[in-house]
Amino acid sequence: MADAGRLRQAMITSPAISPVTLVRVTIIAAILLGWEALAQSGLLYRDVVPSLRSIGNAIYALLIDPQYYWNLGVTAAEVGAALAIGGISAVVVGLVLGANKFLSRAYEPYLYYLGPTPKIIFFPIMIMWFGVGPPSKVALGVLSCFFPIALSVAAGMRQIDPVLIRVGKSFRANAWQMATKVYLPAMRHPIINGIRLGLGVALIATLLAETKLSNRGIGFLIIQAYSLFDMPRMYAMLIVLFVLAIGANAVVGRLGGLDSIKRF
Amino acid sequence: MTLAAFTRMRFAPQIVGFGSLLLAILAFEILIRVGLLNRFIVPMPSQIAGAFERVIFEEQIAERFYLTMKECVSAAALLAVFGVAIGTLLYKVNILRRATETWVAAAAAAPTVLMYPLFLVIFGRSALTIIMMGFVAGLPAVILKTIEGLSGTKRVLLNVGRSFKLTPWQMFWKIQFPSALPTIFTGFKLGLIFALINVVGVEFLINFGGLGQLINDLAERYDLAGTYAAICFVILVSVVFFIVVERAERWLTRAA
Numbered sequence: 288m289a290d291a292g293r294l295r296q297a298m299i300t301s302p303a304i305s306p307v308t309l310v311r312v313t314i315i316a317a318i319l320l321g322w323e324a325l326a327q328s329g330l331l332y333r334d335v336v337p338s339l340r341s342i343g344n345a346i347y348a349l350l351i352d353p354q355y356y357w358n359l360g361v362t363a364a365e366v367g368a369a370l371a372i373g374g375i376s377a378v379v380v381g382l383v384l385g386a387n388k389f390l391s392r393a394y395e396p397y398l399y400y401l402g403p404t405p406k407i408i409f410f411p412i413m414i415m416w417f418g419v420g421p422p423s424k425v426a427l428g429v430l431s432c433f434f435p436i437a438l439s440v441a442a443g444m445r446q447i448d449p450v451l452i453r454v455g456k457s458f459r460a461n462a463w464q465m466a467t468k469v470y471l472p473a474m475r476h477p478i479i480n481g482i483r484l485g486l487g488v489a490l491i492a493t494l495l496a497e498t499k500l501s502n503r504g505i506g507f508l509i510i511q512a513y514s515l516f517d518m519p520r521m522y523a524m525l526i527v528l529f530v531l532a533i534g535a536n537a538v539v540g541r542l543g544g545l546d547s548i549k550r551f
Numbered sequence: 552m553t554l555a556a557f558t559r560m561r562f563a564p565q566i567v568g569f570g571s572l573l574l575a576i577l578a579f580e581i582l583i584r585v586g587l588l589n590r591f592i593v594p595m596p597s598q599i600a601g602a603f604e605r606v607i608f609e610e611q612i613a614e615r616f617y618l619t620m621k622e623c624v625s626a627a628a629l630l631a632v633f634g635v636a637i638g639t640l641l642y643k644v645n646i647l648r649r650a651t652e653t654w655v656a657a658a659a660a661a662p663t664v665l666m667y668p669l670f671l672v673i674f675g676r677s678a679l680t681i682i683m684m685g686f687v688a689g690l691p692a693v694i695l696k697t698i699e700g701l702s703g704t705k706r707v708l709l710n711v712g713r714s715f716k717l718t719p720w721q722m723f724w725k726i727q728f729p730s731a732l733p734t735i736f737t738g739f740k741l742g743l744i745f746a747l748i749n750v751v752g753v754e755f756l757i758n759f760g761g762l763g764q765l766i767n768d769l770a771e772r773y774d775l776a777g778t779y780a781a782i783c784f785v786i787l788v789s790v791v792f793f794i795v796v797e798r799a800e801r802w803l804t805r806a807a
Contacts, residue, residue, distance in 0.1 A: 307650045389564055391564075400793060401790070404790065405749075407751075407752040408752070408755055412778070412782065415775070416592060487662070494662060495665070495756065499756055510668060512668075513668035533661055
């Protein structure tokens with residue numbers, strides 16, 4: 288009863304909008320107002336800063352355009368294929384490197400130092416190897432996501448509680464059983480984190496490759512809008528793309544943080 | 552020497568790693584020479600090695616390298632000034648931090664490099680577009696790490712400052728900022744790496760500037776060996792850049 292009373296009191300005294308929300312709304316309103324003022328002022332070239340109304344209309348037109356969803360499907364399929372191929376191979380490599388100290392010291396420095404290199408520069412090679420169609424974009428996505436996932440899995444493998452490994456060995460688990468019953472469940476968090484990083488870089492690599500040379504996909508649509516100087520459509524596509532990318536990242540991140548690792 | 556004795560040697564892993572790399576190069580050379588791999592798609596490693604000299608002397612690689620580094624340094628200067636300043640502002644104004652920290656984290660996950668066509672319209676096909684792309688890509692990391700570093704100042708250090716009756720200004724410059732410097736540098740390192748990746752990437756995409764443009768040029772001329780050699784050179788530059796920044800971070804962490 289007393290708790291219910293305190294709760295009711297708290298509900299009465301707490302303001303309807305928290306100060307943080309108020310600050311957020313103020314910032315957004317200031318940005319939108321500033322944008323609109325800049326658009327109407329004519330200080331910049333016409334259409335470089337289009338009015339909010341035209342961007343809103345462009346977002347609406349984009350969202351009801353079936354062609355947009357077809358291109359979104361192409362990009363999603365390319366990123367999905369890249370993540371599947373790159374992710375599976377990276378998990379295998381990460382497990383091997385994480386389990387063997389000698390191999391880790393022999394090969395991991397190469398992965399570590401090659402990881403942060405700009406992968407888009409490999410695109411000419413990918414075009415020569417796989418052609419100008421989607422396979423070259425998938426290949427570039429694979430190359431991009433392989434490194435962060437492999438390094439994350441290898442690091443996660445080394446952090447597994449040794450007790451779990453000893454328990455597996457005491458049950459005389461074979462290599463496959465150790466991998467599926469001990470290593471992979473214990474490393475769910477690093478694997479999901481690696482996939483999260485891999486998803487981001489695979490998405491960027493695929494989209495950039497589409498902007499460079501393609502006739503389909505969201506990257507192609509963005510560069511097409513640039514070529515036609517259709518700025519409201521370009522802004523609309525960037526906004527929708529950012530929302531989708533941030534959403535996908537949040538979903539994968541939430542999957543990784545759902546619950547703690549099960550202890551046997 | 553037995554295998555077990557070899558694996559116990561101090562540099563055995565490095566020997567195996569480098570040996571595997573050499574073996575892979577040799578295997579490519581043989582496979583291309585016997586015709587199992589198409590030499591019009593994959594040039595022989597010996598041809599690539601031979602192309603290095605041509606790429607270095609005929610393609611003005613020193614000037615291109617200088618141009619790319621100039622763009623990177625400009626982006627780094629912007630990151631150091633604006634990234635640390637915004638991070639400090641968000642740390643000092645708590646409500647602003649609570650309102651915007653998730654936005655900055657979301658911006659770190661957004662594919663900002665896709666804005667390059669937009670930057671092309673705003674800044675034109677110039678070095679400024681490339682510098683701004685590098686700056687935008689690295690900004691969230693520097694802001695977030697600056698906030699993290701300043702928030703992580705040890706309580707005992709703050710208490711020492713209070714016992715000396717330091718003013719808020721002195722407290723910041725004498726205690727909080729020096730204590731946060733290693734974490735801020737970690738963010739700066741990440742920002743620099745993102746900046747380098749984006750600078751080279753955008754140079755390649757818009758065919759303007761230094762090393763990125765070189766790769767695009769050679770690929771468009773269908774100079775296979777030259778393209779591979781230029782890619783190897785850029786990888787080498789990236790790796791050296793990464794090692795130098797990492798060493799600097801370690802030195803700074805030890806000094807702090």
